[in-house]
Amino acid sequence: MTDSADRPNQPMQTAGATPAGAAPVMELEAYRPPRNQWWDVWDQFKSHKGAMVGLGFFVFALLFVYVGPLIWTIDPTYIDIRARNSGPSMAHPMGADQLGRDTLARMMTGGRTSIAVGLTAMLLSLVLGTLIGVLAGYFKKLDGPLMRTTDLFLALPLLPLLLVIIMLFRDQLRAAFGPEGGIFVLIVVVIGITSWMQTARVVRGDVLALKEREFVLAARSIGTPSSRMILRHILPNVMSPIMVSATLGIANAIITESALSFLGLGFPSDFPTWGRLLFDATDWLQQNPERVIWPGLAISLTVLSVNYIGDGLRDALDPRIRGR
């Protein structure tokens, strides 16, 4: 053995008590104790420039939509009739719309909804997709039924389905959660349950491949039960595709929400979201082109920053890339 000479040759019959209990205390201090893995992840994440810029912008966007209204206190629904269709000015830094409502204030309130919808819908579809993918890949008996269900959802025509769901449930949800809350829940659920299928398929494929790897067999020989096998061995190894779906999912959710609002199925027309602002502004593209630019820029930059965060996170979570 190459490096056993410099080490005390401890007997190791008993599991709990260290036989040479007194001696190695000093040595233990000299070695690095097992460190929380998340510190390594953070170290690697910090070294990814794009991810840090993305994280910076995302934090800025969050501050803009949540803290911004405390500083810029104009009510987004207040109509300043004299300022309608005006360009940027001191009173309205981003201009005002055709009714004279302040665009900056509307961007802040709208962003709050858009980001919240994007994040929650993404989380919902991610949890659903990962759950179904892992169960279908890991348990052979569930594979057939779950994947056929996935195919069923993929085959459903999306827009008519959304129409039906919204027609059926809008009023009950409005009654239960209030007008805006009800629509929020409805839109998040609708986007979530119509966008988990790709994640489920990708995850299932990866789980099927992972299940045949020898380290899973090794865990079986240890006696690891299925639940911890999935949590400890399967899930961390399918993190990369899940991360990719997550970042794409946020963008998809924000855009779907805009499309729904545009069709009149989403939030009420006076309730601003980034997508709503964008679609409203398209009518005024000739007169006030900057009104399209603001929400468009906000959506693209948020999506881009989330993509970069996901990219950095994926690299940081893979120990083989970490430290390179």
Added chain:
Amino acid sequence: MFDFDSARKLVEVDDLKMYFPIHTGLLRRHTGNVKAVDGVSFDIFEGETLGLVGESGCGKSTCGRTVLRLYEPTSGQIRLDGRGLAWGNPVARRVRNRSDRVGNWAAGLVFTIGAGLLVGALVRGSVTGGWAIAGLVALVIALTLAALYGAAYVSRRMLMSSEGVSDKDFAPSEGALRRLRPTMQMVFQDPQASLNPRMTLAGIIGEPLSEHSGMSAKEREARIYELMDAVGLNRDFANRYPHEFSGGQRQRIGIARALALNPKFIVCDEPIAALDVSIQAQVVNLLEDLQERLGLTYLFISHDLSMVRHIADRVAVMYLGKVVELAPRDVLYDEPLHPYTRALLSAVPEPDPAAHETAQREVLQGDVPSPANPPKGCNFCTRCPQVMDICRRIDPEYLEVQPRRFVACHLHYEHQETAEATAA
């Protein structure tokens, strides 16, 4: 030399069969079996190393994995330390299947009746209100489950007394098998593939501890360091990931993981095949050293005959799913009885170049037959240099021809006539 007379049998394997089904065609019909392990019997004494050799694809690894119950064996018995790991007797398996079927039927019946009554009541409108409906649905589900397990249990008890099967003949349940896992562990062939790339060394070695020992984090850490010392890994490596180690170090991580729970029996599945020669010696010496200190019992699977000669006390030779010869190491290497063992031993390279030139090699002709379709008679009859007429007709029995020497070959079978008579 290992003292066989005073030793106790730790592992007993009796007529173990592991068939993998072949499904073909559009309907995935079951059209045959790959007979990876086809009737293997051997005992392993406490503290010894049994070498298991054979060419690739002969079922060595499958045999080792089946002994540890990583696969569900098709038939045969495995006992570790007197406790059964597989179905002790085929009748018990039949009893279990029949009682499970009874349970399924009972559950189906109860569910149909219950659901029918419930639907009827709902249609007639005699049940209204969300809570009442929910309660009745829950009641139907509970009754169905009770019928499923209750009927299976009662019918099993009845069948057990009528068929004369005892509890011991049943294979251990998942939970019972899990509790037996600490006594038997495995070292895998490919150290890279057998370690989770997303776990640190401390996490990998600590996994069996957190699964079975119920130690606190502090005790676990101490034990992890102790194990790392035992296999010669620097304590500073605890935070590293498998890809940061060399092949030899990775294999030591695998060995440390196998040792974590103080097992009695370790299956080493070609632990040195993926390592280069200088590291092979290190790992084998480490295994021997640990055996001496901890009194371990090994099933050492390898295709490296010289390494097996070094480490094993007894050697079993496998060919196409069957053990053809099992004997103490020295007699097997000095005087092999089975033609296949002779051919295998003559293929070992000669270190002396002069002797290498003049070596009398028995080179086997042809390929190994498919384990899905083994030849009639002796499995080796298609390639055996000493094949006789009887070999193509009758599968030789696996018998103790000399004390502690088991061979399955007609050449060493004294009662050929009686064998033919019984076969006919």
